[in-house]
Amino acid sequence: MTDAFASRPTTLADYLAILRRRVWVVVIPLVLAPAVAVLISSRQASLYQASAQILVKRADIAAAVAGVTDPTLQVDPVRFLKTQASVARDPKLAQRVVAVAGVPGMSAGALLGSLSVTPDPDADLLNVAVTNGNPEVAARLANAYADEFTKYRTELDTARVNDALSNVKAQMDSLRARGVSLDSPAYGTLLESRTRLETIGRLLADNSQVLQPAEDAAKISPNPRQRGVIGALLGLVLGLGLAFLAEALDKRVRSEEEIGNILGLPLLARIPKPARRLRKANQIVMLAEPRSIGAEPVRGLRTNIDFANLERNARTIMVTSSVQREGKSTTIANVAVAFARTGRRVALVDLDLRRPYLNRFFRVKSAPGITEVVLGGMSPSEALRAVPVPAPGAARSGTMEIGRLAAATSSNGHGQVEGLLHVLPTGTIPPDPGELIGSDALGVVLDGLAEQFDLVLIDSPPLLVVGDAMTLSARVDAMLVITRLKLVHRGMLHELARLLEACPVDKFGYVVAGAELGAAYGYAYGYSYPATEAQRSEQQRVS
Numbered sequence: 001m002t003d004a005f006a007s008r009p010t011t012l013a014d015y016l017a018i019l020r021r022r023v024w025v026v027v028i029p030l031v032l033a034p035a036v037a038v039l040i041s042s043r044q045a046s047l048y049q050a051s052a053q054i055l056v057k058r059a060d061i062a063a064a065v066a067g068v069t070d071p072t073l074q075v076d077p078v079r080f081l082k083t084q085a086s087v088a089r090d091p092k093l094a095q096r097v098v099a100v101a102g103v104p105g106m107s108a109g110a111l112l113g114s115l116s117v118t119p120d121p122d123a124d125l126l127n128v129a130v131t132n133g134n135p136e137v138a139a140r141l142a143n144a145y146a147d148e149f150t151k152y153r154t155e156l157d158t159a160r161v162n163d164a165l166s167n168v169k170a171q172m173d174s175l176r177a178r179g180v181s182l183d184s185p186a187y188g189t190l191l192e193s194r195t196r197l198e199t200i201g202r203l204l205a206d207n208s209q210v211l212q213p214a215e216d217a218a219k220i221s222p223n224p225r226q227r228g229v230i231g232a233l234l235g236l237v238l239g240l241g242l243a244f245l246a247e248a249l250d251k252r253v254r255s256e257e258e259i260g261n262i263l264g265l266p267l268l269a270r271i272p273k274p275a276r277r278l279r280k281a282n283q284i285v286m287l288a289e290p291r292s293i294g295a296e297p298v299r300g301l302r303t304n305i306d307f308a309n310l311e312r313n314a315r316t317i318m319v320t321s322s323v324q325r326e327g328k329s330t331t332i333a334n335v336a337v338a339f340a341r342t343g344r345r346v347a348l349v350d351l352d353l354r355r356p357y358l359n360r361f362f363r364v365k366s367a368p369g370i371t372e373v374v375l376g377g378m379s380p381s382e383a384l385r386a387v388p389v390p391a392p393g394a395a396r397s398g399t400m401e402i403g404r405l406a407a408a409t410s411s412n413g414h415g416q417v418e419g420l421l422h423v424l425p426t427g428t429i430p431p432d433p434g435e436l437i438g439s440d441a442l443g444v445v446l447d448g449l450a451e452q453f454d455l456v457l458i459d460s461p462p463l464l465v466v467g468d469a470m471t472l473s474a475r476v477d478a479m480l481v482i483t484r485l486k487l488v489h490r491g492m493l494h495e496l497a498r499l500l501e502a503c504p505v506d507k508f509g510y511v512v513a514g515a516e517l518g519a520a521y522g523y524a525y526g527y528s529y530p531a532t533e534a535q536r537s538e539q540q541r542v543s
Contacts, residue, residue, distance in 0.1 A: 369426045
């Protein structure tokens, strides 16, 4: 389980959430296991099994001879039947069955391998079952085995009695040959012994018989349906085990609460992942679709920044993240447009000198920029690009280019523009970006921008990748941290928390980028904004 479960009992909702995240880990074994089982089963040769039942009696010889009950007959009948089952698997008996049945190619070892002899738990019965690929051969072998077992057991039980009887008869013949009278005590004793032995022999000879011969053989293999069900059960168990194992090994963070607990910062906003069409076109939602559901969380973030800044009065605010691809550049660009729409003077500075990206969102050249200003090649006013922020009705889903909008603004006033954003790109990438970030000249430039604008928003490199962000934190008033669920690991967050604690700057809080909007969230904004941007534009043209 995840570390989030360590502080509270694991609930059914937690397990269901794991299964939703790992649904394919469960589904793949659940589908593959029965499919493989059915495929293998369908390619196997057919096997048939024939069964016969043997009644096994326990003769009370003591009662027949001496008129008393044998106490051993009342003790552990199960053990007696298990002994008889072991006798039934005697290789000598198997050889006799093979000889009697006359099955070509059949050996005693092969017969024993296909034979099962099990005692009945509720009666004095032995169940003999023989498996073979031919149903007729299986029935023939089962019947032959049952018949030969009755004979074999009789031979074993009566062998010593027959030997004793032969000895008595020999003594009687010897007395007659010597002319001893038949009425003599010696002859009478031998006659009595012979009678007793013959009685015992008859009792032992009738101790087993075939109760139910094998009439036909039933197909026992393959059974694709049964194998499929067993495979599905095994696949389900395997899938569940793999799902929970993968969850236990997965160290990615999956909840905003866990991020807040590790960083010790308040959550400012959950920003949804931009639509695919916006990402492909390098557009931001606050310019392309300012009335869409995805733009509303950005406005909420702008409001929360204002609340956090009420008493702090920060002018320069930087944004950072733990690693790349967490959405910090997209987030700060959207927030800058949101602030510009309120009529405030906003400067957006790209100080991610390792991987600059802001110039792509606003269709401006990357040079000249902040590098040229810091190195003294030009003034900030010369390097800043004024980007008009169109009114929602004029944005037309982001299709109107900024250059056309600027021309329309100059000729028609501010009818199509809600604000003006000043973008300062990176400029020429220096050989050592860290040296430029740590220079006093950069501090002077940022202080000048703070005097010129109401708000200076700065995009900085990830904190865990290079030391630029920590160095820059000493030259700004406040900081925002961008995080992304399912991307950062707990180890990254703990290291990020350690570095943030060392940063000498006020931290407003953290933002979760790429968040999934829940059903309730989507319902609320779907109610407020029922039409798409294209539908609203069409309605405006018609009206």
